[in-house]
Amino acid sequence: MxxxxxxxxxxxxxxxxxxxxxxxxxxxxxxxxxxxxxxxxxxxxxxxxxxxxxxxxxxxxxxxxxxxxxxxxxxxxxxxxxxxxxxxxxxxxxxxxxxxxxxxxxxxxxxxxxxxxxxxxxxxxxxxxxxxxxxxxxxxxxxxxxxxxxxxxxxxxxxxxxxxxxxxIDAVTAVSGSGPAYVFYLAECLAEAGVAQGLPPAVAARLARATIEGAGALLAALPEVPAAKLRADVTSPGGTTEAALAELKSGGALAELIGRAVAAARRRAQQLSD
Known part of the structure; x- marks a missing residue:
């Protein structure tokens, strides 16, 4: 060839x-x-x-x-x-x-x-x-x-x-193969949360979408910087982001949920080999 x-x-x-x-x-x-x-x-x-x-x-x-x-x-x-x-x-x-x-x-x-x-x-x-x-x-x-x-x-x-x-490969499937759907779902949830706080639906959707687009672009522009460092840079002590992250981290909630989601995707990939 x-x-x-x-x-x-x-x-x-x-x-x-x-x-x-x-x-x-x-x-x-x-x-x-x-x-x-x-x-x-x-x-x-x-x-x-x-x-x-x-x-x-x-x-x-x-x-x-x-x-x-x-x-x-x-x-x-x-x-x-x-x-x-x-x-x-x-x-x-x-x-x-x-x-x-x-x-x-x-x-x-x-x-x-x-x-x-x-x-x-x-x-x-x-x-x-x-x-x-x-x-x-x-x-x-x-x-x-x-x-x-x-x-x-x-x-x-x-x-x-x-x-x-x-x-x-099954782990790759669970993380990056299915991963875009997780991010799109985050955009949905973030927009819905904005509506719950009084934002018009169209405005909330644009804010959520642009935020995820911008965060992704920043990750791409700074490949040598760990995501944890970028998160810390956004998080001012005693500020609004810290308050929100405290809820996301409460009892390991978000990390545990993402871990379960990825594990479920990997199990399904393994089942497809049967």
């Missing part, structure tokens, strides 16, 4: 599943320089906007005539077993399989697609749609060139964290 470079990505790619995450990654890959004429999307019922996007960009909706260089699994994890017989002929000895399926192990994928030339199991997150995501990845029987190809594809959506142990 030829090593990719931005603006010159010669590999052929089959995307299996064009839901929200698959479609987001596809847009990032095209920005990377992936030739639309060498991209195939296999989805029994693509959303109208996805179908329109593919038509506009010259992307084929359907399987390629032979095994592609890269086969990306982006379907629902529960449907992998039923889809595998149709996919197995498309996973040839030169095909790199990249999976974003929660809970599906390297062994499971290898057993279902035995002809694949290498497998990388990943867990991206939704901000990949705007190039601001982060993906955890672990490789199995891949060549250095395949790993570089995967790195380039995954980096189109943001940062990549390579893991030495596959067992850590």
């Amino acid at each position: 030829t090593d990719p470079g931005r603006g010159d990505f010669p590999a052929s790619l089959l995307l299996v599943g064009a839901g929200r995450m698959g479609a987001a990654l596809l847009k990032g890959w095209l920005n990377l320089g992936l030739d639309p004429a060498r991209v195939y999307v296999l989805d029994p019922a693509p959303a109208p906007d996805v179908a329109a996007f593919c038509a506009a960009r010259g992307i084929t909706i359907g399987a390629p005539g032979g095994a592609p260089d890269v086969l990306v699994l982006a379907i629902k994890p529960q449907t992998l077993a039923s889809a595998a017989p149709g996919l197995a002929p498309l996973a040839g000895p030169r095909t790199l399989v990249i999976s974003i399926l929660a809970g599906k192990t390297l062994k499971t994928i290898a057993d279902l697609l035995p002809g694949a030339g290498g497998i990388i199991r990943t867990m991206p997150n939704l901000p990949a749609a705007i190039g601001a995501g982060i993906t955890g990845a672990v490789a199995h029987a891949v060549t250095p060139a395949q790993r570089r190809t995967a790195e380039a594809l995954l980096a189109a959506g943001g940062r990549v964290e390579w893991l030495d142990e596959e067992s850590l």
Whole structure:
């Protein structure tokens, strides 16, 4: 497989599943320089906007005539077993399989697609749609060139964290894969709390959203500064923030709740492997 470079990505790619995450990654890959004429999307019922996007960009909706260089699994994890017989002929000895399926192990994928030339199991997150995501990845029987190809594809959506142990992928799923939903829920709760204190709903929603956007931007702008230090910088002794944090920390309430949420997400990811 030829090593990719931005603006010159010669590999052929089959995307299996064009839901929200698959479609987001596809847009990032095209920005990377992936030739639309060498991209195939296999989805029994693509959303109208996805179908329109593919038509506009010259992307084929359907399987390629032979095994592609890269086969990306982006379907629902529960449907992998039923889809595998149709996919197995498309996973040839030169095909790199990249999976974003929660809970599906390297062994499971290898057993279902035995002809694949290498497998990388990943867990991206939704901000990949705007190039601001982060993906955890672990490789199995891949060549250095395949790993570089995967790195380039995954980096189109943001940062990549390579893991030495596959067992850590479920924890990645629970922290960063599902994590954006936790942040969005925080925005909901913060806005609702503002309404309870008398703010008009639209104003409360804008304040909550902008606050989270700004805090995230500050984290991104100061990667060397721990989140705990940034929190301390906002917290004046005896001030309003300290009073609020005292409630959030009371009895370890927020930390315990987040810990339970992440543990529940990891358990569910493990159950999906059954």
